[in-house]
Amino acid sequence: MNPTPPEASLKNAPAVEVRALVKRYEKVEALRGIDLTVQPGEMFALLGPNGAGKTTLFSILATLRAPTEGGAKVLGLDVVAERDAVRRAMGIVFQEPAIEQRLTGRDNLVLMGLFYGLSSSSAKKRAAEIIGDLGLADVADRPAKTLSGGQRRKLELARALVCNPRILFLDEATLGLDVDARRAFWAQVSALTAAGRTVFFTTHYMEEAEVANRIALIDAGRIVALGTPRELKTQVGGGVVNLKTDDDAKARLWLTEHGFTPEKTASELMIIHADPASILPELLRNLPVKVQRVSVHEPSLEDVFLKLTGRGFGGDKPDGPPGGGRRPPGRGGEA
Amino acid sequence: MIRGIYAVLVIDLKRFWLDRARMIMGLAQPLLYLFVLGAGIGSSSLQGGANYQRFIFPGVLALSMLFTATFAAISIVFDRQIGFFKAVLVAPVPRPAIALGKVAAGAVQAAIQGLIVLPFAPLVSVHLGMIETVELLGSMTLACITFSAIGVAFASRFNSVTVFPIVSNAVLLPMFFLSGALYPLEKAPDWMKLAAHADPVAYAVDLMRGAVLHTFFFPVWLSLAVLTGVIAVLTYSGVQVLKRGEDDSSLGASKFTWK
Numbered sequence: 001m002n003p004t005p006p007e008a009s010l011k012n013a014p015a016v017e018v019r020a021l022v023k024r025y026e027k028v029e030a031l032r033g034i035d036l037t038v039q040p041g042e043m044f045a046l047l048g049p050n051g052a053g054k055t056t057l058f059s060i061l062a063t064l065r066a067p068t069e070g071g072a073k074v075l076g077l078d079v080v081a082e083r084d085a086v087r088r089a090m091g092i093v094f095q096e097p098a099i100e101q102r103l104t105g106r107d108n109l110v111l112m113g114l115f116y117g118l119s120s121s122s123a124k125k126r127a128a129e130i131i132g133d134l135g136l137a138d139v140a141d142r143p144a145k146t147l148s149g150g151q152r153r154k155l156e157l158a159r160a161l162v163c164n165p166r167i168l169f170l171d172e173a174t175l176g177l178d179v180d181a182r183r184a185f186w187a188q189v190s191a192l193t194a195a196g197r198t199v200f201f202t203t204h205y206m207e208e209a210e211v212a213n214r215i216a217l218i219d220a221g222r223i224v225a226l227g228t229p230r231e232l233k234t235q236v237g238g239g240v241v242n243l244k245t246d247d248d249a250k251a252r253l254w255l256t257e258h259g260f261t262p263e264k265t266a267s268e269l270m271i272i273h274a275d276p277a278s279i280l281p282e283l284l285r286n287l288p289v290k291v292q293r294v295s296v297h298e299p300s301l302e303d304v305f306l307k308l309t310g311r312g313f314g315g316d317k318p319d320g321p322p323g324g325g326r327r328p329p330g331r332g333g334e335a
Numbered sequence: 336m337i338r339g340i341y342a343v344l345v346i347d348l349k350r351f352w353l354d355r356a357r358m359i360m361g362l363a364q365p366l367l368y369l370f371v372l373g374a375g376i377g378s379s380s381l382q383g384g385a386n387y388q389r390f391i392f393p394g395v396l397a398l399s400m401l402f403t404a405t406f407a408a409i410s411i412v413f414d415r416q417i418g419f420f421k422a423v424l425v426a427p428v429p430r431p432a433i434a435l436g437k438v439a440a441g442a443v444q445a446a447i448q449g450l451i452v453l454p455f456a457p458l459v460s461v462h463l464g465m466i467e468t469v470e471l472l473g474s475m476t477l478a479c480i481t482f483s484a485i486g487v488a489f490a491s492r493f494n495s496v497t498v499f500p501i502v503s504n505a506v507l508l509p510m511f512f513l514s515g516a517l518y519p520l521e522k523a524p525d526w527m528k529l530a531a532h533a534d535p536v537a538y539a540v541d542l543m544r545g546a547v548l549h550t551f552f553f554p555v556w557l558s559l560a561v562l563t564g565v566i567a568v569l570t571y572s573g574v575q576v577l578k579r580g581e582d583d584s585s586l587g588a589s590k591f592t593w594k
Contacts, residue, residue: 096417114342115426
């Protein structure tokens, strides 16, 4: 597949490279041609509603399913042809618990080490290291089932780190956790990326996707948008600036003269702009009136998704706003 | 490969140890056969009570090991349903190592269960000398691996734990009853003798009984050949099922999907 020696290709290759990827199950086409490149060290989010193809794409990258057409590489290694090398280089946190609940956290980590080919003694050493790194020392010797939800997720993360992976895949890793536990989990993950790891994660919590460097929005087996959180939001038409001045009429006149399109709401002026944050300093400096209050609203990622697909995120909105209808007929599901 | 087998073996034995209460409970069934059924049937049959119990002792050992081994194999079905094995599947473990590890783990568990029943031998007038003990342990080992291979070959094809008891009743019990574990095959009707020839459990029981009572129904070489063959074929088929699962993450079980 790749003429360069694995070492060389590992160093320069993108962390994830997906080309014209199609996955068909018996009845549905779950992925309809995905192209994607994730750079090393990036924190990359795959965002989309249930059934969009997230899990299928994730499974293919995780070497659990084979593509029907097209291909995918992780760290320059083909997920089919060089499956074992991919497996050695990545760590995965699954949506569902993947630790043996009756065993202690430490036992789980040691066992995982054995599965990665470590000797008993190095597996023990590695387990102790991770337990120290993730601050699990207090709970590592209790049966996993006695831990709190957040601690158990942390243990899942620890399990994924046993092989000291250069890339970490997280599939809805914080599902069912409360806000605090989710925040703690992501803090831990951010610390891991700081060490140069690539993190590729799926989620359907909007605010979680915001921590990513880049986000791919996926719907019905296609990527409908790709970019930094900020880029995605500007795609939707930027954001909203609300102004309250001591003379709104005068302000409105000035704004119109300067190429803005202010609209008057009940008590404020509203400006829709592609990049409200960048115009705000200018506005505040030059407005010939006194500004009493100003606020900026970014459109949420959900707005972006809504605009691109005509559907909300949580579920179906048969009567989507205009701008919908870009969705291909017959939505692909996941098996 | 070896590391992978070892890892599967370690995790299964750890779990077996967590369930050690089951080991003790597992004693109930063989002891019931031995001391209740055995005494009851023995006292009403021509062979006489103590003789009959002595006769069925190897069969009861086989029963205990057969059920332990197949129960151990069910863990494959369970593993598919919990996420744990998904983590194993994305580790660089060759699929055959998983099948081989499962066979090894089942065999070890069956052997442990058998060894727990063994001390009851003197109570049914089975007295083992040095050579008998060695022969018995050898044939038990072979029997354990056979039973475990049977269990893995079946369990690897199932994706639901609920159908497993039905299968085990439909397959394991006939295999046990036809094996001559509870009666001498010599005196059985011809069709049963014939059926016993197709029953791996019969060869295992016969070897173990031969070690204890020095009488064989099948030639020893035939029993050894059949058991070895069964182990090879069934283990291979289990490996193939898991290999088939490489691309669908279900480990090849029919219809099973992770989500």
